[in-house]
Amino acid sequence: MRAFVEGVGLCGPGLNGWAKSRASLTGAEPYQAAPVVIPPCELLPANERRRMVATVKLALAVGIEALADANREAADTPTIFTSSSGDGETVHQILETLASPERQISPTRFHNSVHNAPAGYWNIATQSRAPSTSLCGHDYSFAVGLLEAMTTLTVDECPVALIAYDLPYPEPLHSVRSIDSQFGVALVLTPQPTSGSRWSLALEMSGGSAQATPMENPRLEQLRQGNPAARSLPLLAALSRNIATNVALDYLGHHQINLSVARVAQTDER
Amino acid sequence: MISRLCIVTGLGAGLAANLAGLRRDMTGLKPCTFDTVTLPTYVGEVAGVDDTVLSPDLAEYDCRNNRLAQLALQQDGFAESVAAAREKYGDDRIGVFLGTSTSGILQSELAYRRRTSPDPLPADFVYAGTHNSFSAADFTRRYFRLTGPATALSAACASSAKVFATAARMIAAGLCDAAIVGGVDSLCLTTLYGFHSLDLLSPLPCRPFDVDRAGISIGEAAGFALLEKPDRYEGGDATLLLGVGESSDAYHMSSPHPEGLGARLAMTRALAAANLSPDKIDYVNLHGTATAAGDASEDRAITNLFGLDTPCSSTKGWTGHTLGAAGIVEAIIAALSIEHNVMPGGIPSTNIDPALKSRYVVGARDAAIDYAMTNSFGFGGANCSLILGRAR
Numbered sequence: 001m002r003a004f005v006e007g008v009g010l011c012g013p014g015l016n017g018w019a020k021s022r023a024s025l026t027g028a029e030p031y032q033a034a035p036v037v038i039p040p041c042e043l044l045p046a047n048e049r050r051r052m053v054a055t056v057k058l059a060l061a062v063g064i065e066a067l068a069d070a071n072r073e074a075a076d077t078p079t080i081f082t083s084s085s086g087d088g089e090t091v092h093q094i095l096e097t098l099a100s101p102e103r104q105i106s107p108t109r110f111h112n113s114v115h116n117a118p119a120g121y122w123n124i125a126t127q128s129r130a131p132s133t134s135l136c137g138h139d140y141s142f143a144v145g146l147l148e149a150m151t152t153l154t155v156d157e158c159p160v161a162l163i164a165y166d167l168p169y170p171e172p173l174h175s176v177r178s179i180d181s182q183f184g185v186a187l188v189l190t191p192q193p194t195s196g197s198r199w200s201l202a203l204e205m206s207g208g209s210a211q212a213t214p215m216e217n218p219r220l221e222q223l224r225q226g227n228p229a230a231r232s233l234p235l236l237a238a239l240s241r242n243i244a245t246n247v248a249l250d251y252l253g254h255h256q257i258n259l260s261v262a263r264v265a266q267t268d269e270r
Numbered sequence: 271m272i273s274r275l276c277i278v279t280g281l282g283a284g285l286a287a288n289l290a291g292l293r294r295d296m297t298g299l300k301p302c303t304f305d306t307v308t309l310p311t312y313v314g315e316v317a318g319v320d321d322t323v324l325s326p327d328l329a330e331y332d333c334r335n336n337r338l339a340q341l342a343l344q345q346d347g348f349a350e351s352v353a354a355a356r357e358k359y360g361d362d363r364i365g366v367f368l369g370t371s372t373s374g375i376l377q378s379e380l381a382y383r384r385r386t387s388p389d390p391l392p393a394d395f396v397y398a399g400t401h402n403s404f405s406a407a408d409f410t411r412r413y414f415r416l417t418g419p420a421t422a423l424s425a426a427c428a429s430s431a432k433v434f435a436t437a438a439r440m441i442a443a444g445l446c447d448a449a450i451v452g453g454v455d456s457l458c459l460t461t462l463y464g465f466h467s468l469d470l471l472s473p474l475p476c477r478p479f480d481v482d483r484a485g486i487s488i489g490e491a492a493g494f495a496l497l498e499k500p501d502r503y504e505g506g507d508a509t510l511l512l513g514v515g516e517s518s519d520a521y522h523m524s525s526p527h528p529e530g531l532g533a534r535l536a537m538t539r540a541l542a543a544a545n546l547s548p549d550k551i552d553y554v555n556l557h558g559t560a561t562a563a564g565d566a567s568e569d570r571a572i573t574n575l576f577g578l579d580t581p582c583s584s585t586k587g588w589t590g591h592t593l594g595a596a597g598i599v600e601a602i603i604a605a606l607s608i609e610h611n612v613m614p615g616g617i618p619s620t621n622i623d624p625a626l627k628s629r630y631v632v633g634a635r636d637a638a639i640d641y642a643m644t645n646s647f648g649f650g651g652a653n654c655s656l657i658l659g660r661a662r
Binding site: 001084085086091094095096098099103105106107110111114117120121123126130131134135136137138144147150152154155156172173176177207254 | 385397398419421422425440464516520651
């Protein structure tokens with residue numbers, strides 16, 4: 001399967017947007033971890049923004065960045081959201097409440113607890129009635145989402161925005177499910193080359209026990225292993241370089257997704 | 271092509287029990303006595319879930335949701351069909367695509383209850399195998415020793431309808447030759463108290479489309495379908511998956527669009543995918559949860575698209591709203607209606623709301639159904655319509 005990348009969104013520790021992060025991903029500049037800064041969402045009115053939980057803020061921020069980078073209308077673009085977990089703080093608060101004698105859950109908290117809350121807010125914010133799905137593959141959530149994106153654009157012949165995000169749980173869930181830092185990434189993909197295409201991706205599956213491509217920088221490698229959405233980092237590093245690169249991502253522990261990444265020649269060198 | 275089905279709902283275990291309930295207008299709902307819940311509501315609780323024992327090598331997946339999944343997988347010759355498909359295609363050529371909204375969060379609820387804050391959770395609590403949304407999909411592929419593609423889809427109450435689209439694409443893209451699709455959702459305090467907080471729980475068994483409808487009754491269920499490419503299928507009669515339509519409401523997180531715009535778009539896209547005009551649809555299994563706003567919104571969408579003559583009903587009064595499993599449960603009911611020439615009635619509604627104009631079928635009746643549509647709409651404005659048809 002083949003796809004073309006038009007735009008990227010990125011938000012992680014010391015990774016403040018795709019444009020500013022490319023040099024650290026290639027190693028041209030030293031990577032420096034720093035607290036995650038999620039840019040505010042301008043698309044929703046203030047009262048809706050206040051109801052947004054962290055997962056929603058992160059997913060919307062990277063999605064909006066990627067669509068803007070691709071210069072593509074969000075309302076017409078099908079979306080695939082993927083994450084290992086729902087909003088950790090929301091789930092924790094509900095579980096605490098249910099363990100208490102009162103059991104009075106807040107209705108807003110309840111609707112924010114669904115796994116597809118970011119997709120719901122996204123479609124309201126962008127006024128998109130395009131198909132949208134919300135997936136989970138535990139540690140392999142990014143690879144699961146990427147495969148869904150590739151099959152969707154191939155079979156349905158449409159552009160797709162893939163939005164992956166994962167945030168840490170608070171305690172006590174953190175001790176049983178450790179997710180490091182906050183990490184969100186979005187890719188705008190098309191089945192055919194467009195005037196906005198910047199990279200081509202060719203995907204092949206393979207079985208066996210080949211290793212996923214690691215990050216050279218030890219701190220980025222630690223991030224890759226510690227956050228399911230950050231399993232995308234080797235792909236992002238490949239996109240940052242201007243040479244053809246092969247990347248392998250683990251898929252469900254028994255397969256690899258092998259990606260051949262190549263720069264698409266174009267006049268507009270953004 | 272749907273070559274095998276299996277199901278467990280509050281109506282019973284297996285297709286025959288569910289079909290019998292369907293023919294006799296029986297309900298699987300009863301007053302809620304689940305766990306320590308003290309809400310005045312009815313639930314579709316599955317009998318025998320706690321007696322289901324997972325094999326020791328799958329112990330890390332042990333929770334109500336996966337016990338319910340296994341109970342369904344043991345019905346209706348499903349495991350035998352999967353074994354045959356595994357032999358035919360290979361273990362890495364069968365995908366597993368499951369929808370869930372609750373997953374095994376009950377396990378976390380019980381773990382939090384056993385814990386004294388700020389202590390850690392009990393040592394026997396396994397997050398990945400129970401609470402995580404991928405748990406049921408992971409359990410199912412391990413149960414059948416499959417290594418094809420696998421995905422958990424969690425888009426609230428549209429989850430296990432949307433998996434049909436994922437599976438169809440995966441097969442079309444050549445990533446697998448067959449797929450197990452389905453969904454599992456189990457009773458838990460999060461959904462019971464959550465819908466209670468929204469004032470959406472009915473104190474009586476839910477009455478979809480009734481003038482006195484007062485909200486939903488929550489149910490639990492597991493259902494699975496084995497999908498194969500028609501050109502590789504070697505059995506007898508089977509039901510066809512003809513079209514899937516997906517859309518988003520872009521309106522509100524927990525209320526449907528008042529005019530049913532998203533719902534109508536999903537149905538329109540399903541008809542286009544199936545290459546059928548609305549008048550070809552013999553029966554629509556409604557989402558019909560029995561909330562005031564939800565039924566009104568769907569009624570608008572139905573009458574705008576189909577007019578006033580297409581028979582439709584909601585089967586939430588038999589099974590309850592099984593949330594993340596509603597899509598597969600009602601896809602299976604649609605398949606049964608085609609296979610057995612029976613149009614399900616929308617019990618226990620008797621006094622249909624005169625403001626709702628759809629042709630709502632109250633009691634089960636015999637009818638030849640060649641094409642059936644089933645609707646699933648969820649929180650976050652996630653909509654999905656499926657069209658099933660008789661193989662000819």
